[in-house]
Amino acid sequence: xxxxxVVKQVGISEPMWKESIEKHDVIHEEFGNICVYRVAKKVGLxxxxxxxxxxxxxxxxxxxxxxxxLENGIYHAYTQPVYVEEKVDGxxxxxxxxxxxxxxxxxxxxxxPFSTDRIVDFLDVKRIFDENPxxxxxxxxxxxxxxxxxxxxxxxxxxxxxxxxxxxxMNKPHNLPIEERYKxxxxxxxxxxxxxxxxxxxxxSGLKEVVKELEEKGCEGMLIKPINPLEKTLKYVTLGSCFxxxxxxxxxMAEMMSEFFTHRIIRAALSIHEHTHSLKxxxxxxxxxxxxxPIYESITKVAREEVIEERFxxxxxxxxxxxxxxxHLYKCKVKFEVLSxxxxxxxxxVRFAKKCYASYEILQKHLxxxxxxx
Ligand code: ATP
Numbered sequence: 001x002x003x004x005x006v007v008k009q010v011g012i013s014e015p016m017w018k019e020s021i022e023k024h025d026v027i028h029e030e031f032g033n034i035c036v037y038r039v040a041k042k043v044g045l046x047x048x049x050x051x052x053x054x055x056x057x058x059x060x061x062x063x064x065x066x067x068x069x070l071e072n073g074i075y076h077a078y079t080q081p082v083y084v085e086e087k088v089d090g091x092x093x094x095x096x097x098x099x100x101x102x103x104x105x106x107x108x109x110x111x112x113p114f115s116t117d118r119i120v121d122f123l124d125v126k127r128i129f130d131e132n133p134x135x136x137x138x139x140x141x142x143x144x145x146x147x148x149x150x151x152x153x154x155x156x157x158x159x160x161x162x163x164x165x166x167x168x169x170m171n172k173p174h175n176l177p178i179e180e181r182y183k184x185x186x187x188x189x190x191x192x193x194x195x196x197x198x199x200x201x202x203x204x205s206g207l208k209e210v211v212k213e214l215e216e217k218g219c220e221g222m223l224i225k226p227i228n229p230l231e232k233t234l235k236y237v238t239l240g241s242c243f244x245x246x247x248x249x250x251x252x253m254a255e256m257m258s259e260f261f262t263h264r265i266i267r268a269a270l271s272i273h274e275h276t277h278s279l280k281x282x283x284x285x286x287x288x289x290x291x292x293x294p295i296y297e298s299i300t301k302v303a304r305e306e307v308i309e310e311r312f313x314x315x316x317x318x319x320x321x322x323x324x325x326x327x328h329l330y331k332c333k334v335k336f337e338v339l340s341x342x343x344x345x346x347x348x349x350v351r352f353a354k355k356c357y358a359s360y361e362i363l364q365k366h367l368x369x370x371x372x373x374x
Contacts, residue, residue, distance in 0.1 A: 003017065003037065003052060003054070004017060006053070006054070007046075009171060010044055010046060011044055011045060012045075012046070017043075020041075020043040021037075023041075024040065025039070025040055025041035025042075025043055026038065026039055027040055029111060031103065031111045031116070032101065033101070034099050034103060035053075035054070036052065036053045036111070037052040037053075038051060038108075038110060039051065040108075046060075047060040048109075049061060049107055049108055051105055051109045053099070054098070056134065056170035058105065058136055058168070059168065059173040061094060061107055061138055064223070064233055064235045065232060065234055066234065067235075068236075068267055069270055070211060071204045071208075071274065073234060073236065077201075077224075077231060077234055078201035078224075078231055079228075079231070080201070080226065080228045080231065081198050081200055081226075082198070082224045082225060082231075083178050083196075083197065083224075083225045084195075084197065084223070085165060085193045085195050085196065085222065085223045085225065086196070086219055086220075086222060086223075087193075087219070087236075088140040088142050088193050088219075088220065089140075089142060089219075089220040089241070090140040090141050090142025090149055090153070090160075091106070091140065091146065091149055092106070093105060093106060093107075093112060093115050093138070093139060093140070093162075094168070095123065095137040095138075096135075096137075096170070097129040102125045103116050104116045104119050104141075110328065110331070110332070112328065113321045113324035113325040113327075114146075114147055114321065114328075115141050116321065117317050117321040117325075118141075118160065118162075118315070118317065121162075122161065122162035122190075122191055123164075123190060124188060124189070128188050128190075134169050134171070135167060135169060135184075136167065136168040136169065137164050137166075138164070138165060138166035138175075139162055139163050140193070141160050141161075142156055142161060142163060143156040143159050143161055144157070144159075145160055145312060145314060147312060147329070147352070150248040150310065151220075151241075151244055153218075153220070154219070159315055161191065162191055163193045164192045165192060165193045166181065167181045167184055167185075178225050178226075193223075196210050198227075207224075208275070210222060211275065214238050215238045218240055219238065220241045221235060221237030221238050222235070237267065239268055239276075242267045242268040243264075243286055243290045244290075245260075245264050246264050246265075246291055247289070247290040247294060248294075250290060250292075250293075250294035250295050251295060251297065251298045252356055252358075253294070253295045253359075254295070254298075254359045254362040254366075255358040255359045255362060265287070298359060298363060299363055299367065302359075302363040302364055302367060303367055307355050307357065307360045308356040308360055309355060309356065310353070310354040311339070311351065311352065311353050311354075312351075312352050313349060313350070313351050314349075315347040315348065315349055315350075316348040317346070317347060318348075322348060322350055325350075334354060335355040335356075335357055336352050336353060336354045337353045337355065338351070339351040339352065339353055
């Protein structure tokens with residue numbers, strides 16, 4: 001089908017489509033024999049993150065609002081029962097079959113060659129997409145050996161795993177109702193995020209128990225998903241995840257927006273206020289270790305003229321996807337070096353070092369005694 005025919009369904013005319021391509025609001029992407037259009041800036045009804053393909057439109061994965069106070073947040077948001085799931089700390093992908101090939105799209109609508117390479121390890125893609133043409137499986141890739149995230153769930157000890165949490169359908173801007181989703185996850189034996197079941201919104205003690213368990217296990221948090229589609233999906237994170245986010249990001253504090261840290265400190269304070277009711281002295285040390293120690297260590301490295309690095313290992317099934325991933329990282333403006341490539345068992349193991357030059361340069365200037373007005 002012509003792309004004009006596809007976008008006509010959402011009220012985008014041929015001239016409007018052509019203009020958005022000329023303005024680079026929509027960008028043509030190729031992957032092997034597949035051609036798609038990545039929406040980089042809203043066009044008509046298509047939000048950033050949507051993908052236009054010959055097989056139809058894959059709508060963006062919507063942003064999820066956060067509550068900072070569990071009890072009051074639930075009270076304000078819901079009148080009907082909700083399902084609760086673990087919030088798995090990884091990166092978001094939408095899996096679809098395009099022109100006969102299975103592809104994994106990132107939140108920003110890029111084709112991720114690494115996730116595309118590995119998805120067959122986790123899903124029976126042939127059966128799922130043969131029996132459900134037009135289905136889009138949304139989920140999280142998570143684990144220590146991934147290209148994007150430093151943090152990962154504590155129970156994924158190596159490599160990555162895939163956790164499905166949502167289902168969409170081509171050309172439809174919304175997801176399938178939650179109970180239908182769970183049914184399909186089970187029929188196709190898809191690995192999913194942990195599901196804690198259905199709660200009445202008045203069962204605050206039950207929900208607090210879930211938070212306590214997630215906290216103890218070192219998990220990121222939870223998603224609260226309504227049965228009533230008119231109510232909102234919300235996210236709520238654990239205290240530990242606020243400190244872990246701060247700790248892994250603080251080495252690059254010099255180049256980050258300060259809101260990244262202040263938002264997490266406010267979340268942490270609210271969580272302590274709601275669940276612990278008092279500030280224990282060990283929390284002061286924990287915050288100092290998360291916030292101050294990593295940037296102190298970065299300064300020490302820069303003083304030795306060492307560039308700050310983040311190393312990661314990726315396992316690929318197909319050798320051709322290694323170069324595709326390298327090209328993808330260049331396209332995303334990541335500065336990196338490939339350290340090694342070797343065949344180990346069924347996979348190609350490729351080691352990367354991401355180079356954090358921006359922090360290095362800022363800290364070097366400070367250390368060198370340059371002036372600046374702040
Ligand atoms: P946002 O743009 O929604 O603020 P973000 O990139 O800042 O997203 P988070 O704040 O971490 O991400 O939370 C939303 C993300 O959580 C989702 O995009 C999804 O990838 C991830 N996630 C993990 N577990 C689940 C789950 N069970 N259900 C839905 N999303 C989940």
